[in-house]
Amino acid sequence: MGFVLMMAVALGSVGFVASAAADEPSPAPAVRWSVTPADAQGPDGRVAVEHDLAPGATVEEHLAVRNVSDRAVTFTLAAADGFYTRTGRFDTLATGQSSTGAGTWITLPDSVAAEPGETVVIPYTIAVPPTSEPGDHAAGITASILSVQTTGDGARLGVETRVGFRVLLRVTGVIAPAVALTEAEAAHHLSWNPLRPGSAEVSFIVVNEGNTRVRVTGTVTVTGKETPFPAPGESAQELLPGDVRPITVAVDEVWPLFRISATVTLTATAVTTDGTTTSLEPVTAQATAWAIPWPQILVVGVVVLIAAIVAGALIASRRRINALLDQAWDDGRRSAEARRAAAGTEDDVDAGDDVTTV
Numbered sequence: 001m002g003f004v005l006m007m008a009v010a011l012g013s014v015g016f017v018a019s020a021a022a023d024e025p026s027p028a029p030a031v032r033w034s035v036t037p038a039d040a041q042g043p044d045g046r047v048a049v050e051h052d053l054a055p056g057a058t059v060e061e062h063l064a065v066r067n068v069s070d071r072a073v074t075f076t077l078a079a080a081d082g083f084y085t086r087t088g089r090f091d092t093l094a095t096g097q098s099s100t101g102a103g104t105w106i107t108l109p110d111s112v113a114a115e116p117g118e119t120v121v122i123p124y125t126i127a128v129p130p131t132s133e134p135g136d137h138a139a140g141i142t143a144s145i146l147s148v149q150t151t152g153d154g155a156r157l158g159v160e161t162r163v164g165f166r167v168l169l170r171v172t173g174v175i176a177p178a179v180a181l182t183e184a185e186a187a188h189h190l191s192w193n194p195l196r197p198g199s200a201e202v203s204f205i206v207v208n209e210g211n212t213r214v215r216v217t218g219t220v221t222v223t224g225k226e227t228p229f230p231a232p233g234e235s236a237q238e239l240l241p242g243d244v245r246p247i248t249v250a251v252d253e254v255w256p257l258f259r260i261s262a263t264v265t266l267t268a269t270a271v272t273t274d275g276t277t278t279s280l281e282p283v284t285a286q287a288t289a290w291a292i293p294w295p296q297i298l299v300v301g302v303v304v305l306i307a308a309i310v311a312g313a314l315i316a317s318r319r320r321i322n323a324l325l326d327q328a329w330d331d332g333r334r335s336a337e338a339r340r341a342a343a344g345t346e347d348d349v350d351a352g353d354d355v356t357t358v
Contacts, residue, residue: 031069033114035143035163038064038121048166049126049141050273055171056130063165064121065143067114074113075143077122079106082138082166086246088237090166092140102139102169105129112143126169134173135211138240140164168213170273177270177278178210179239181285186222186262188254188291194299200254202262204285205246208239210270214280215239218266220249227251238271256293261286 037046043064051059067073080092081103093099108124124141142164148156184204191198200222208214215236220227229249230236239245254260264287268280 031067031071031073031145031147031161033068033073033075033143033145033163034066035075035141035165036064036066037165038062040121040123042119042121048168050168050170051126052170052172052273053126053128055128055132055134055173058125058127060123060125062121062123063108063141064119065112065114066119067116070116072113072115073145074111075145076111077108077141077143078162079103079108079124079139079141079167082140082168082240084238084240084243084245088235088245090138090140092142092162092164095144095160099139102137102167105137105169106139106141106167108141126167128169128171132171133211134171134175135241136213137169137171138213139167139169141167168273170212175212175270176210177212177214177268177280178208179214179216179266179268179280179283180207180209181205181264181266181283182207184262184264184285184287186260186287186289188256188260188289190256190291190294192295194295197253197255198291200251200260200262200289200291201248202251202264202287203246203248204264204287205244206237206239206266207245208241208243211241213238213240213271214268215271215277216245216266216268218264218282220251221263221265222251222254223257223260225251225254236269254291256291256296258290258292259288260291261288 036043037049038044039062043066049061053059065075065077067075078095079099080097081099081101082090082092085091093103105128106124106126109122112120112122114120142162144160144162146158146160148158182205184202186203187201189199189201202220202222206216215238217236218229220229227249229247237245237247249264251262264285266283266285268283270278270280272278
């Protein structure tokens with residue numbers, strides 16, 4: 001796999017900046033080039049150089065630099081230790097950083113000049129030290145140019161642009177692939193729509209504890225919902241021996257159930273230079289997180305409050321109706337008693353009159 005890298009460095013020499021400004025009063029034509037593995041005749045179709053070598057072994061190789069520009073260019077050649085970035089992209093140590101691994105096993109010229117449209121084949125040597133540890137070792141070979149660019153505030157920067165390919169070497173011996181999962185953590189993100197579930201985010205770290213390259217895939221399961229990683233359409237993460245890779249997986253449609261649990265299942269595959277693979281035993285890790293259903297609790301609280309208000313109003317209304325009924329009953333009773341009393345008085349008066357008349 002080829003890679004391209006642009007690196008900006010502040011120019012430390014005023015004389016160099018002035019010379020560059022004088023030599024290049026107008027923007028220089030764009031420089032385009034490629035560098036690929038090759039044989040003695042030219043590019044051979046490989047995208048990376050891969051070898052199984054015994055400690056102390058030496059192999060002769062070739063690379064091809066093609067100048068696609070319309071002007072002659074001298075490219076700087078370099079070999080350096082290779083590594084994968086935290087996002088899984090292959091890279092090599094920057095210019096000025098000292099290699100201590102496979103980058104020091106490669107011997108090649110410091111530079112190559114190429115005419116417009118010309119492809120130049122350069123031989124180089126890979127020599128494995130006799131004391132090298134068994135397992136996989138990575139390096140990269142680059143062809144680069146340094147250009148001068150001016151920033152918005154007028155500062156001059158030297159920009160190194162590198163194009164290269166990977167060199168992956170397996171030193172023969174005892175091969176022991178191994179991976180581990182560490183620091184698994186989970187978090188839940190609410191949806192404030194009470195009718196919609198939220199989402200979960202599960203993060204963990206994959207450690208390549210063996211001495212071979214491994215590709216890792218797996219699943220994250222949260223409350224029964226399973227999500228694969230990497231996502232469909234994405235390539236599997238590849239780790240070199242000793243690599244530590246943080247990974248975060250988002251899981252959609254996770255309902256807040258006060259406490260959610262997440263299970264990470266990692267499946268690693270050891271990769272060989274001939275393309276064959278060996279699957280390792282799956283590794284798992286657990287994580288939990290609080291998932292308080294605040295929107296649903298709020299809705300339930302509002303419903304309970306409304307129910308309490310309605311119930312209170314019904315109770316108050318019934319009490320008022322009962323009071324009115326009691327009052328009406330009392331009023332009717334008193335009215336009846338008054339009528340009976342009035343009727344009794346009239347009877348007394350009529351009896352007296354009758355006696356007097358007789």
